[in-house]
Amino acid sequence: MFFKSQFKLLTVLIVTFIVSNSVLAHDVKSRDLLVEKMTQSSKSWNKNTLPAYPKGQPEVTILRITIAPHTKLDWHKHPVINAAVLLKGQLDVHTEDKKTQHLVAGDTLIEVVNTWHYGINNGDEAAELIVFYAGIKGSPLTIKK
Template identity: 55%
Template sequence: MDIKNLFFVLAISIGLTSGAYAQGEHEHGKAQVKVLAKSTKSWDGSTLPKYGQGQPEVQVLKITIPAGAKLPMHKHPVINAGYLMKGELEVTTEQGEKKTIKAGDALIEVTNKWHYGRNIGNEPAEIIVVYASTEGSPITVLK
């Protein structure tokens, strides 16, 4: 899926995930919508924090992690969620909690919790991550 189509799917998903469209797969006109993730909690069960005050800002990043690579310990002070398009990743918190995701999986990431990601597959992992923050806020802090 190219980035233009991803933006279309995200826009349709956001527009249709309230009320009757909150769960499962749906058709709306010619578009099909499948909710990939919807939660008030991150993958480790922690409740997501409230949004900060100020001008909202959304960033959409495509991150490619080489096979066998391990990212440094870091945390995200803002809410974010990802969709793994290709590969296999393992996310580990400083406390030892682990989550493995494979291509086609969505993940609501931990917020304000030290963790790292590692590509445990044999090919580069490609993940699209959406960060919801306020303008000027850092999205990642290295330990």
């Protein structure tokens, strides 16, 4: 089991390196490899420009989050840049200034930073997402209101 988790992590790191490598400016497809750019932006979903990365020791965190059907999350904000892929289900994200983003399985999201918001799963199945946080060691990923 330990080897399997190491292999998965190594695979993610290799694919991340390939995708982030400046030589790859577009999708790549060959007989043995398919790399598809899902999202690239310097703005969050509400069209705000992402902040500069803070100084300090970078720390990347990847979370798998499952939100039960008909569940509303608490108001919160993220002090770090993060992006997500909704694997299954649906999710609506609402900000204090009444902006809304509706996601369905397969959608990506570059999350708002330092902006109060909440998510709600209005669907009949669990919403499952993978969230990638680009933070600084020792800093919180989420702050609740």
